[in-house]
Amino acid sequence: MKTIVVIGGGITGLSTMHYLTQQIQEQNIDAKLILIEGNHELGGKIRSQQMGEFTMETGADSIVARHPGVLDLVREVQFEEELVYNATGISYIHTNNELHAIPSGSTFGIPMSKESLMASTLLTDEEKKRVLQDAEIPNDRFTKESSIGEFLEYFLGGGIVKKQIAPVLAGVYSGDLYELSVASTLPYLVDYKNNYGSIMAGFKAHREQFEKAADKKFISFRQGMSAFIHHIEKSLTKVQFLKGIEAISLMKEEEHYKITLSTGQIVEADITVLAVPNETVKQLLINEQLTQHFEQFTNGSAITLYAGFNVPDSVLPADGTGFIVSHNSDLQCNASTWTSRKWAHTSENGNLLVRLFYKDSNPRYEELAAMSDEQLTKVALQDIKLSLNIEDEPIVVNVTKWINKMPRYDLAHRDALQTVEQGLEEHYPNVLLAGCSYYGVGIGACIQNGRDTAGKVMARICDNM
Helix, strand or coil, rough: CEEEECCEEHHHHHHHHHHHHEEEEEEECCEEEEECCCCCCCCCCCEEECCCEEEEEECCCCCEEECCCEEEEEEEECHHHHEEEEEEEEEEEEEECCEEECCCCEEEEEEHHHHHHHCCCCCCHHHHHCCCCCCCCHCCCCCCCCCCHHHHHHHHHHHHHHHHHHHHHHHHHHHCCCECCEEEEEEEHHHHHHHHHHHHHHHHHHHHHHHHHHCCCCCECCCCCCHHHHHHHCCCCCCEECCCCEEEEEEEEEEEEHHHHHHHHEEECCEEEEECCHHHHHHCCCCCCHHHHHHCCCCEEEEEEEEEEEEEEHHCCCCCCEEEECCCCCCCCCECCCCCHHHHHHHCEEEEEEEEEEEEECHHHHHHHHHHHHHHHHHHHHHHHHCCCCCCCCCCEEEEEEEEEEECEEECCHHHHHHHHHHHCCCCCCCCCCCCCCCCCHHHHHHHHHHHHHHHHHHHHCCCC
């Protein structure tokens, strides 16, 4: 009987176990499955918290619905009845101390049509003309491994990148656009440019798929995102869970691995999946050659703050769901989601719930990170006053600091990953990496990575049978 151990009980580890369980049962394989999680609760960056009448997601607040495998997993664990979709509305960019609507018909601030481009109130006429010059500029230098910032600026111009695209993309991918690759952000843009002559023409050719995804892009659950995690856990009846127990080290011994736990217990495994952050992997695998490569992966940081008010959600701008902060703004935050508007289930009485984000790209970040929760609350309330003209005191506040916990896919990521994978195959065969430190940010990417990882595990089991 094979023993398979997954270290890490976030969505990647749970998805790996879900698909492993499926395939082991289908192929009638005798295997022991163990999941080890250092925290007492599973979920990783998925954490729901109830405070009074409000439900707050202190980690990820939703899942991209169209990502391959997301709705499949929800259906497979029979949790469809709990699904909720985001309310659709206008997203804004806050610049020059005003809210400007991100034009409809754009994705990540990139206009998908001339009409969308012309509707922008953020760009000058000259900047709009520059975007249209894309059709006249051949691609003789950029690949998917190029900088997304350099790619977009070369073809669309610096104006739209600075004013409309960078605030949106940087908000999603937590990094400097000029240090992120096209492959790790929007890889299809290179194909659009190469195959259709311009980025806009590429979007036009794929208009139908983007229109289908335009509304209700995101999903959550009536009782919060953590409810989904708890439900997956309950469904994994064949898995032994070791929660609140840390894996301290992993040592190869002949054809097996010995995993030492914080309790002193030793677990033996034939195949081990490391679905934990890069820093934890580096500590588990004590190998000087690999350590220098693990150090090439980088992380970002962010502070999020929720404020709930005894004020009706209707005080918000009509149809608005939040904003991203661009240049020339007196706001200290990088972005704000009007949570009660976007997710009605988060506010039982229809009162206002706002979430603000302060990222390490913020010039004041170090100062903000050193503040107490009370000091941060004062900063946030000033941002809410300036952006929404609300001066009421909140009835609940929640501050969460994610310090060095946000994977950042810079231009060195791909080469570092290939080197690490080769090193693992040499020094730790049957140890597999998984998770957002390596294979894609976002819950959808983690679910797909869990499915792919389960397939790799099964291939190794079958090879040794």
